[in-house]
Amino acid sequence: MATDRFQVGPIVVLGAGINGAAIARELTLQGAEVLLVDAEDVAGGTTSYSSRLIHGGLRYLEYAEISLVRESLTERDRLLRLAPELVRPLELVIPVGNRLSGLISGAQRFFFKSGAAPKDGRGSLVVRLGLTLYDRFASGAVPGHRRLSSAQFAESGLSTSKFFTAFSYFDGQLTFPEQFALSLVQDAQAAAKEQGGAFSLRTYQHVRREAETLFFSSIHPNHGAGEIAVTPAAVINAAGPWVDTALAGLNVPSNKLIGGTKGSHLITRAPDLCKTIGPRGVYAEASDGRPIFILPWNNACLIGTTDIRYDGDPADAVADQEEIDYLIDATNAIFPDVGLTRDDIQQHYCGVRPLPAAGEGATSSITRSHVVHRHSGSPFPLYSIIGGKLTTCRSLAEGVVKAVLPDLGHEVARNSRERPLPPPNFGETPADAPLLPDLDVPIAHASYAIEHLAAKTLADLVERRLMIVFDPKLSRSCLRVLAEQLATAGWLDQAQIDAEVDHYVHRLQERYGKRVS
Numbered sequence: 001m002a003t004d005r006f007q008v009g010p011i012v013v014l015g016a017g018i019n020g021a022a023i024a025r026e027l028t029l030q031g032a033e034v035l036l037v038d039a040e041d042v043a044g045g046t047t048s049y050s051s052r053l054i055h056g057g058l059r060y061l062e063y064a065e066i067s068l069v070r071e072s073l074t075e076r077d078r079l080l081r082l083a084p085e086l087v088r089p090l091e092l093v094i095p096v097g098n099r100l101s102g103l104i105s106g107a108q109r110f111f112f113k114s115g116a117a118p119k120d121g122r123g124s125l126v127v128r129l130g131l132t133l134y135d136r137f138a139s140g141a142v143p144g145h146r147r148l149s150s151a152q153f154a155e156s157g158l159s160t161s162k163f164f165t166a167f168s169y170f171d172g173q174l175t176f177p178e179q180f181a182l183s184l185v186q187d188a189q190a191a192a193k194e195q196g197g198a199f200s201l202r203t204y205q206h207v208r209r210e211a212e213t214l215f216f217s218s219i220h221p222n223h224g225a226g227e228i229a230v231t232p233a234a235v236i237n238a239a240g241p242w243v244d245t246a247l248a249g250l251n252v253p254s255n256k257l258i259g260g261t262k263g264s265h266l267i268t269r270a271p272d273l274c275k276t277i278g279p280r281g282v283y284a285e286a287s288d289g290r291p292i293f294i295l296p297w298n299n300a301c302l303i304g305t306t307d308i309r310y311d312g313d314p315a316d317a318v319a320d321q322e323e324i325d326y327l328i329d330a331t332n333a334i335f336p337d338v339g340l341t342r343d344d345i346q347q348h349y350c351g352v353r354p355l356p357a358a359g360e361g362a363t364s365s366i367t368r369s370h371v372v373h374r375h376s377g378s379p380f381p382l383y384s385i386i387g388g389k390l391t392t393c394r395s396l397a398e399g400v401v402k403a404v405l406p407d408l409g410h411e412v413a414r415n416s417r418e419r420p421l422p423p424p425n426f427g428e429t430p431a432d433a434p435l436l437p438d439l440d441v442p443i444a445h446a447s448y449a450i451e452h453l454a455a456k457t458l459a460d461l462v463e464r465r466l467m468i469v470f471d472p473k474l475s476r477s478c479l480r481v482l483a484e485q486l487a488t489a490g491w492l493d494q495a496q497i498d499a500e501v502d503h504y505v506h507r508l509q510e511r512y513g514k515r516v517s
């Protein structure tokens with residue numbers, strides 16, 4: 001029998017990536033008591049390392065993932081409407097080199113989910129067919145596809161020895177998924193207030209289980225003491241590529257659910273490339289048929305991506321030299337006059353896709369759809385999220401709530417389909433507020449993020465709150481000011497400031513290939 005109010009105890013969501021944060025928000029809309037817990041930070045995982053597109057996934061049409069493309073396009077158009085300050089339309093250009101290529105291999109992939117990508121790239125017939133379906137499934141929130149005029153193609157800088165024409169279409173770009181996840185967290189707080197539920201966020205947490213009780217303790221080096229005990233009504237494991245590790249931590253037996261693949265991106269401000277692409281992105285194919293995006297992004301160009309099976313700890317995934325060269329070569333093949341070199345790359349990043357465990361075969365053929373897996377053999381209702389894209393985080397969350405609530409004897413009361421999502425709020429700052437050294441960011445934003453937005457480390461501030469990790473002017477003196485803010489708040493000892501800055505500069509070099517002086 002369904003009850004009106006939530007009286008079943010807290011629902012624990014493990015993982016505060018874009019999916020965990022969206023699930024927490026959807027649950028608080030029901031009036032539930034929600035505890036969102038992360039082993040590191042909000043958006044500390046794959047959410048920070050994607051291509052940053054809110055897209056239907058044109059490529060998935062070839063694998064007959066029609067319902068995924070429909071769902072993604074519906075969500076894309078919804079996010080363009082409900083989160084216009086975070087998600088913006090982006091025009092993309094697809095260059096093509098012939099008319100007929102890809103028809104047979106495309107049909108093989110469509111019907112049998114196998115077959116190599118065409119050697120000569122997809123021809124204009126296949127591309128046009130895909131784009132026509134894409135337009136048909138969308139709601140008209142962005143202009144439909146068109147073929148570039150010969151003059152536009154001639155001016156595009158695209159290789160004329162490789163391509164003879166190009167098509168344009170629109171998708172969405174989410175400049176900072178890191179901040180989108182933060183917005184979801186802030187909105188979960190707001191929704192909890194509105195609906196009389198409760199929401200709390202705990203980051204840098206270790207979790208252990210005894211019978212039906214979970215014990216959370218801090219793993220932040222400066223805040224190690226004390227455990228809280230929670231007897232959850234349900235647990236939702238949204239730990240992305242760490243889903244299996246999280247299950248092991250809960251001591252719940254399970255088959256391996258995730259088979260991650262790593263994908264790397266390069267960031268360059270090479271003037272020739274940035275000027276050549278202008279405000280439009282390019283969606284083309286590398287020599288092995290893999291899709292390559294070259295996108296205008298955050299006053300730079302973002303180039304991605306690779307797709308390589310990966311078994312290690314996702315936290316250690318880094319773009320290797322082979323991937324960097326592959327992406328540079330692919331860019332030069334598409335834009336031969338640009339002459340991109342390793343010296344043009346300011347930084348790179350790498351993330352692990354939380355895809356379902358799959359056997360041998362092309363990584364591109366592994367489904368990008370998500371699954372909500374209900375476990376047996378757990379002392380509380382336990383669900384793991386397998387897969388999921390940035391684009392579908394909201395619909396995934398709605399699906400999770402639909403799966404979980406009936407198990408708890410509740411009906412779904414509302415959803416977020418028409419709920420706007422504003423950008424994260426960093427508090428009121430006067431126009432003449434002091435700025436971080438060398439940057440246009442008020443110091444007050446850092447202190448607000450520490451006090452109200454759960455920032456506890458330099459990485460939290462630089463990579464996931466202020467988004468200055470991508471700023472070429474990021475300096476040691478700026479990091480020092482941020483470290484002082486953390487020390488003032490008690491997250492760092494004064495005596496550790498210099499060592500912490502050194503340690504973090506080393507991390508930027510190792511993880512992002514970024515030099516800071």
Ligand SMILES: Cc1cc2nc3c(=O)[nH]c(=O)nc-3n(C[C@H](O)[C@H](O)[C@H](O)COP(=O)(O)OP(=O)(O)OC[C@H]3O[C@@H](n4cnc5c(N)ncnc54)[C@H](O)[C@@H]3O)c2cc1C
Pocket residue numbers: 014015016017018019020037038039040041042043044045046047048049050051052053054055207238239240241242245246249261262263264305306351352353354387388389390391392
């Ligand atoms: C190269 C690449 C490009 C991509 N491009 C796009 C794109 O353009 N558009 C798109 O829609 N999607 C894209 N994706 C997919 C998308 O980025 C991911 O599917 C999505 O970010 C997954 O989010 P998540 O919240 O499930 O996982 P994550 O973001 O990884 O979050 C999981 C969280 O769980 C935490 N955690 C780990 N272990 C535990 C534990 N034991 N307990 C509690 N918390 C734990 C982690 O710290 C992390 O914060 C891309 C992915 C990659 C890798």
